[in-house]
Amino acid sequence: MHIRLLGRDDAATLRQLTVDDADFDLEAKPGSTRAPLDAERALEYLTDPTVLHWVAEEGDRVLGHLHCQLVRKHAGQPRELLLYEIGVRSRARRCGVGRALTDTMCAWMATHGVADVWVLADNPGATAFYEACGFEEPADVPVYLTRSVP
Numbered sequence: 001m002h003i004r005l006l007g008r009d010d011a012a013t014l015r016q017l018t019v020d021d022a023d024f025d026l027e028a029k030p031g032s033t034r035a036p037l038d039a040e041r042a043l044e045y046l047t048d049p050t051v052l053h054w055v056a057e058e059g060d061r062v063l064g065h066l067h068c069q070l071v072r073k074h075a076g077q078p079r080e081l082l083l084y085e086i087g088v089r090s091r092a093r094r095c096g097v098g099r100a101l102t103d104t105m106c107a108w109m110a111t112h113g114v115a116d117v118w119v120l121a122d123n124p125g126a127t128a129f130y131e132a133c134g135f136e137e138p139a140d141v142p143v144y145l146t147r148s149v150p
């Protein structure tokens, strides 16, 4: 297995991740109906320096992927990571792919002087996974809210 960051020439891989979305998510929460980005938006995503999107590949098949956003802050630690999404193909789970992806993320953080990463876990298996990978639940957990602007 080989882990690498997606780059500007990875539009086809990015598209495949979306097409195969269901296989990277829980069966009980079947793949979203997200549409792949068009070519222009895909290039924007792939060349955005705040986007860190790793894929774990075996040959040319992606087994798992991890997308983080680099978040700038106006005070304190100047940057942190938001672990926005992780998914491992259903048949490749519990083989260490997810842990290898988070290890790669942590190595990147150490190299780039980014001390903190946070994630919102949306299912018990994911919570157990993150805890196994060293994440801890803070004492005062913020409330998650969203708003859509039409």
Ligand SMILES: CC(C)(COP(=O)(O)OP(=O)(O)OC[C@H]1O[C@@H](n2cnc3c(N)ncnc32)[C@H](O)[C@@H]1OP(=O)(O)O)[C@@H](O)C(=O)NCCC(=O)NCCS
Binding pocket: 024, 025, 026, 064, 086, 087, 088, 089, 092, 093, 094, 095, 096, 097, 098, 099, 100, 120, 121, 122, 123, 124, 125, 126, 128, 129, 130, 132, 133
């Ligand atoms: C969560 C996910 C990414 C984990 O990937 P993975 O490759 O299966 O994880 P690993 O094999 O590296 O697991 C490392 C350790 O995490 C823990 N772990 C992983 N999945 C777990 C689960 N479902 N239940 C309990 N513990 C789990 C175990 O301690 C495991 O070590 P072990 O297998 O030696 O016991 C994967 O299950 C997945 O893609 N789930 C669907 C998408 C999802 O839930 N994403 C997160 C949304 S917040």
